[in-house]
Amino acid sequence: MSRRPRASGYFRTDYGEDLTLLPTRLERLAVLGVLVALLALPLLASPFLIDLAAQVFLAVIGALALMLLTGYAGQVSLGHAGLLAAGAFTVGILFKEFKAPFLVTLPAAAAVGALLGVVFGLPSLRVRGLYLAVSTLALNFLVAYLGGEYEARRGFSTGIVVDPPSFAGKAVTDAKAWYLILLAAAVATLLLCANLLRARSGRAWAAIRANETVAQTLGIGVASYKLLAFVISSALTAVAGALFAYYRGFVSVEAFSLFLSIQYVAMIIIGGMGSLAGAILGALFVTLFPYAIEAGLGALVGATAYAGLRFAVNAAAFGAVMILFLVLEPQGLIGLWRRLQTYFLLWPFRHRPVGGARR
Amino acid sequence: MQLAVNIVVLTAIYALIACGYVLIYRVSRVLNLAHGELLMLSAYLLLWTASLFAGHAVAAIAAALGLSVAVGAMVYLFLLRKLTGEMALAAVLTTVALGVLLRGVTVIVWSAQQQYPAVPLGLANWAFALPGGARISLWAALLVATTLAVYASLFAFLRLGRWGMRMRAAGQNPLLAAQRGINLHAIYALAWSLSTLTGALAGVLIALDSGLGQTMAIIGLKAFPAALVGGLDSLAGALLGSLIIASAEVFLIHYVDPLLSEVIPFLVLIVVLTLRPWGLLGTREELDRV
Numbered sequence A: 001m002s003r004r005p006r007a008s009g010y011f012r013t014d015y016g017e018d019l020t021l022l023p024t025r026l027e028r029l030a031v032l033g034v035l036v037a038l039l040a041l042p043l044l045a046s047p048f049l050i051d052l053a054a055q056v057f058l059a060v061i062g063a064l065a066l067m068l069l070t071g072y073a074g075q076v077s078l079g080h081a082g083l084l085a086a087g088a089f090t091v092g093i094l095f096k097e098f099k100a101p102f103l104v105t106l107p108a109a110a111a112v113g114a115l116l117g118v119v120f121g122l123p124s125l126r127v128r129g130l131y132l133a134v135s136t137l138a139l140n141f142l143v144a145y146l147g148g149e150y151e152a153r154r155g156f157s158t159g160i161v162v163d164p165p166s167f168a169g170k171a172v173t174d175a176k177a178w179y180l181i182l183l184a185a186a187v188a189t190l191l192l193c194a195n196l197l198r199a200r201s202g203r204a205w206a207a208i209r210a211n212e213t214v215a216q217t218l219g220i221g222v223a224s225y226k227l228l229a230f231v232i233s234s235a236l237t238a239v240a241g242a243l244f245a246y247y248r249g250f251v252s253v254e255a256f257s258l259f260l261s262i263q264y265v266a267m268i269i270i271g272g273m274g275s276l277a278g279a280i281l282g283a284l285f286v287t288l289f290p291y292a293i294e295a296g297l298g299a300l301v302g303a304t305a306y307a308g309l310r311f312a313v314n315a316a317a318f319g320a321v322m323i324l325f326l327v328l329e330p331q332g333l334i335g336l337w338r339r340l341q342t343y344f345l346l347w348p349f350r351h352r353p354v355g356g357a358r359r
Numbered sequence B: 001m002q003l004a005v006n007i008v009v010l011t012a013i014y015a016l017i018a019c020g021y022v023l024i025y026r027v028s029r030v031l032n033l034a035h036g037e038l039l040m041l042s043a044y045l046l047l048w049t050a051s052l053f054a055g056h057a058v059a060a061i062a063a064a065l066g067l068s069v070a071v072g073a074m075v076y077l078f079l080l081r082k083l084t085g086e087m088a089l090a091a092v093l094t095t096v097a098l099g100v101l102l103r104g105v106t107v108i109v110w111s112a113q114q115q116y117p118a119v120p121l122g123l124a125n126w127a128f129a130l131p132g133g134a135r136i137s138l139w140a141a142l143l144v145a146t147t148l149a150v151y152a153s154l155f156a157f158l159r160l161g162r163w164g165m166r167m168r169a170a171g172q173n174p175l176l177a178a179q180r181g182i183n184l185h186a187i188y189a190l191a192w193s194l195s196t197l198t199g200a201l202a203g204v205l206i207a208l209d210s211g212l213g214q215t216m217a218i219i220g221l222k223a224f225p226a227a228l229v230g231g232l233d234s235l236a237g238a239l240l241g242s243l244i245i246a247s248a249e250v251f252l253i254h255y256v257d258p259l260l261s262e263v264i265p266f267l268v269l270i271v272v273l274t275l276r277p278w279g280l281l282g283t284r285e286e287l288d289r290v
Helices: A015-019 A025-044 A047-072 A080-098 A102-126 A129-154 A175-198 A200-210 A212-217 A222-248 A258-271 A276-299 A303-328 A332-346 B002-028 B035-052 B057-078 B088-110 B138-160 B162-172 B174-179 B184-210 B216-230 B235-255 B258-262 B264-275
Strands: B127-129 B135-137
Touching: A025 A047, A025 A175, A047 A080, A047 A175, A047 A200, A047 A222, A047 A258, A047 A276, A080 A102, A080 A129, A080 A222, A080 A258, A102 A129, A102 A222, A102 B264, A129 A258, A129 B088, A129 B216, A129 B258, A129 B264, A175 A200, A175 A222, A175 A276, A200 A212, A200 A222, A212 A222, A258 A276, A258 A303, A258 A332, A258 B088, A276 A303, A276 A332, A303 B088, B002 B035, B002 B135, B002 B138, B002 B162, B002 B184, B002 B216, B002 B235, B035 B057, B035 B088, B035 B184, B035 B216, B057 B184, B127 B138, B135 B138, B138 B162, B138 B184, B138 B235, B162 B174, B162 B184, B174 B184, B184 B216, B216 B235, B216 B264, B235 B258, B235 B264, B258 B264
Parallel strands: none
Antiparallel strands: B127 B135
């Protein structure tokens, strides 16, 4: 992980310190505070808020996985919804056909995701950039077709109902329990991603993203690391899809449209490319955005007249916000935050000293 | 025989849409994923002009096409121009976002119901019997004719016209073109408006033939594999790609499974991408654009 120097006088003196996840006491305290707040939230919040938080955690897992692939390894993917659908349908099909329990379906979903990751990572060895984005776009349609075919053939034309998972004979239906499960899953994903990124794999991905030829020259197995990025990202996404299936208790192709893929791409753009915190912020923003729009519409006069148009208004506003970020702030929310930081670090000056001076 | 007619009509639809992708990509190396939504917008604009010029079909269609050209130029001037110098991916994602925005806006303004602009214009849709027992509707026949005309004039324009030559120059090497005094922004804006014009022709004719709704954007997206299979920078390739995709789609729907309709273009696309990523007739370029 590349760390930017700080203004505080904290200088790292060995590589171990450079790799530490949370080097300063303030950061450790901040993370601890956030964790405590997140754990305390279900005690205070309303059921609606808890559901919202659970949705955010699910989105965070997916966004982190996509950030790993696109933001760090530089492989563009427009087929994220297809992978989520693959995970969800693995759960749905295994549950319907074999009554498989939670502990079987979740690894199975990860395995299916990893397999799809290999299949759709293979073109990445040959094509790059735009063409890769297009081939992942195909993934979306393919999985949606297979899922729809299964629904139609087996007579679940409206969708597959999945029972809640059970631990030690007890079904998990409580919203608070779900909140904790999804929180744990999101934190685990975050840790996994952070650790992958500060290890050899993260450095290899950064090199591949910067320049493939140079990466190859440095002795990095470009093909295998690219595939690794695809496999890990796809497996994580499929697990997110599986958790989504259990959380909603229902699987249907309609939930995994192309729009969902676009939303995930929007998350990492709005959050800020190349930053795990950005993925989390983006997931938070994109998940809460429709609710904010809805609240805003409700506050308008004659709210009932717009009721039927809610989805359309959402889509329009979402597209507009995405365009605004792309045009005005390509670094996303994390870019805004960094700019704010720089502003205060340099205050009362506006610019960094030119040349020579330590940056 | 009916199958052959279906293939020809579907090829014409895909080809007319695909040349919009090709035009923009060839000139500015930007992939316009909002093309489907833009052509849907043109069809909705026809619905609006139809209510303005009730009874004057030609005036309404001409007005809709004119508005579409303006929309295309504005998309470049107000959006894509701002992204000059950013990664190509940012431009592509901007068009994706524009597509989402347009879908929302069209539903807000015109509702999501299937609508028929041919009705207020007082245009009927006849079906002609062709030799061999096949039938073709008036608008489908017009669509085939339009596609041929559009391709012929595009070829002539790019090969012979002064502006066409400038467009080719800008596509080949923007830096040199700019140094020779070619106004790149004007060229790009022209490419965008030509592309939306061809898209609008497709959108208007499809809407007159079978009505319009939100599914129209999907047709636009399905024409994209046709452009890519043929080679994203080759007009002849777009024609060939459309023929391949359309025949595969018609045959498989007829003999295997109608549900396949949305997947086939993308299946063909994956095969081509793994075997020959630059398309059948495209120039082999460094595929390193993002």
